[in-house]
Each structure stands twice: as structure tokens, then as C-alpha cells.
Amino acid sequence: MPSTKPFVLASASPRRLELLKALGLRVTVDPSGIDETLNPGTSPEQEALRLAQAKAKEVRERWPRSAVLAADTLVVLDDRVLMKPADRNHAVQMLQALRGREHRVITGVSTGEANSYVETKVHMRPYSDAEIELYVATGDPMDKAGAYAIQHSGFRPVDRIDGCYCNVVGLPLGLVRDLLDLNVQRPAQCEGCPDWKS
Numbered sequence: 001m002p003s004t005k006p007f008v009l010a011s012a013s014p015r016r017l018e019l020l021k022a023l024g025l026r027v028t029v030d031p032s033g034i035d036e037t038l039n040p041g042t043s044p045e046q047e048a049l050r051l052a053q054a055k056a057k058e059v060r061e062r063w064p065r066s067a068v069l070a071a072d073t074l075v076v077l078d079d080r081v082l083m084k085p086a087d088r089n090h091a092v093q094m095l096q097a098l099r100g101r102e103h104r105v106i107t108g109v110s111t112g113e114a115n116s117y118v119e120t121k122v123h124m125r126p127y128s129d130a131e132i133e134l135y136v137a138t139g140d141p142m143d144k145a146g147a148y149a150i151q152h153s154g155f156r157p158v159d160r161i162d163g164c165y166c167n168v169v170g171l172p173l174g175l176v177r178d179l180l181d182l183n184v185q186r187p188a189q190c191e192g193c194p195d196w197k198s
Contacts, residue, residue: 010059010070015149016171020069022187023173032058032070038083044076048108048117056110067180070110073170075146077103082146091136094147095157100126103146105168107175114179118172118195120163122150127157164195 009017012031020027032055038047055070075082077097085091101124108117135155141147148157150168164172166189174196177184190196 008059008063008066008068010055010068013170015151015169016071019166019169019171019173019189020176022189023177023182023184025182025184028063028066030059030062032056034058036072038081044074044081044104044106045108045117045119047081048072048074048106049110049115050108052108052110052117053112053115056112060112068112069176069180070112071107071171073105073107073145073167075103075105077101077146084143084145085141085147088136088142091141091147092132095127095132095136095141096129098124098146098148098157099132100124105146107167107170107172109172109175109179111179116175116179118164118167118175120161120165120167122161122168123159124157125159127155131155164193165189166193167195 007025008028008030009020010030010032017027017029034054036051051072052070056068059070060068082094085094103122105120105122106117140149140152150158161168164174166173172195173187173190174193186196
């Protein structure tokens with residue numbers, strides 16, 4: 001059975017909330033307000049973990065008797081971290097840079113006590129400039145690192161992935177289950193996921 005302990009998600013992401021609900025959890029949303037500026041000279045893995053830990057620490061101070069979960073997702077092309085686009089032109093530039101190439105999606109996850117990260121390799125399909133323009137016009141890329149959503153039914157930017165699908169959406173559920181020691185059923189989106197260990 002899912003845990004009935006009060007559970008707090010330190011994120012305003014509707015995608016993370018939807019993923020947690022797929023585990024059958026009762027979730028309270030209380031986003032962290034920390035500065036998410038990246039430190040130069042450190043690896044994306046270190047930064048994803050640092051930011052997730054800082055978010056968990058801040059929110060846990062407000063919810064000392066509750067389980068807290070925080071996450072931070074970074075999209076990395078070569079050695080460059082792609083944040084959320086600043087405007088529509090920036091979104092177009094990001095999508096053009098990603099087109100037909102492989103990049104990494106790294107999500108750090110923290111409960112305030114346990115911390116880890118998951119990396120997924122994402123191979124983008126060779127979509128056209130016209131497809132990019134149509135997708136950016138929807139406004140969907142503007143709140144997403146890397147300027148895309150793998151689950152977008154109209155654009156479908158991804159050719160294939162190596163690793164956890166939910167990580168690319170924004171929260172690796174197999175890792176969440178392990179960090180929180182949850183006894184939950186495997187959700188449909190985790191079927192065949194190499195990170196969901198039986």
C-alpha cells in the first residue's frame with residue numbers, strides 16, 4: 001500500500017506532481033524559493049544534487065514532521081547546460097541545437113536525508129524548422145529546461161532514449177521509490193524502465 005505519511009513536494013512542476021500521483025501518493029505542494037543559479041566549474045551531476053538538496057532543506061524547515069521530496073533537472077548538450085529559454089527565439093535556438101543529436105538529462109533528487117541522481121541519454125529526431133516554429137508558437141517550451149517536453153503529443157521531439165523515461169519528464173520514479181522506501185505498485189510509465197528495480 002502507498003505510504004500515508006504526509007508528503008510534501010518542493011516543486012511547482014505539474015509534471016512532477018502528476019508523476020507522484022501515479023505512485024498513489026497523497027501530495028502537498030510547497031515550492032522552494034531558492035536561487036537556482038548554477039555554480040561555474042562544477043559538474044551537472046553535482047549541481048543537480050546541490051540544488052535538489054538545497055530545495056529539500058528549505059522546504060523541510062517548514063514541514064519538519066513530513067516527508068519532503070525535491071528535485072532539479074538539467075539538460076546537458078555536450079558540456080553546456082540548457083536552462084529554460086529566456087524567450088521564443090532562445091527556445092528556437094535550443095531546439096535547433098538539439099535536433100538530430102544526443103544529449104543527457106540529469107535529475108538530482110533529495111529527501112533532505114537521502115540524495116542521488118539519474119541520467120538518461122536522449123536522442124532527438126531530425127525535426128524541421130517549420131516543426132520547431134509550430135511547437136514554439138504553442139508556448140509549451142517556455143517553462144522547460146532544454147525547451148521541450150518528451151511527452152508532447154504534437155511535436156514528439158524524441159527519437160529514442162537510453163534510461164528512465166520519467167526522468168526526462170522531470171522525476172525518476174524508480175529512484176523516488178528507493179529513496180523514500182515506498183511499497184508501491186509499478187506505474188504504467190515505468191514498465192520496462194531499467195531504473196525501476198524489482
